[in-house]
Amino acid sequence: MGLRIVVTADAAAIEYKDAVAAELEKSEYVDSVTDLGLHAGEDVDYPHLAVKGARMIKAGEADRGVFLCGTGMGVAISANKVPGIRASTAHDSFSVERLVLSNNAQVLCLGQRVIGVELAKRLAREFVSYTFDPQSHSAAKVEAIESYETGEPEQA
């Protein structure tokens, strides 16, 4: 079964969000792409969009997200406010690989004002091709991240 992807972007990144969504629709790893907007003419600030998308993942309504803004940083910071969500900006292939394989991140964040559209499409395509291995040496570290969300850190 393929991934259910949610995409969203503020007014600074609508063009790239649409390009990334179209790219992901073609991916063999993707079953569905849900577009939370923005669409042309709409204006909602990035924190609200990123948290809405992150909450969809947290609720089990989507598996992964690709969130965009001018830099990819505001949506990442915002998505990480949702407990259980791991999101980061990553603008190179190696980082995107490690975002999944090391960090088990559900959300890739991209910046329309920083990279070219072809790179954005490629990174989104690569992001959905990786699967975290819960038996890997990285799993305990991801669990440690989660332990800091419970209010009872395993090791401070």
Ligand SMILES: O=C[C@H](O)[C@H](O)COP(=O)(O)O
């Ligand atoms: O991280 C924030 C984004 O880049 C956003 O698209 C632009 O935010 P700003 O208008 O506050 O610079």
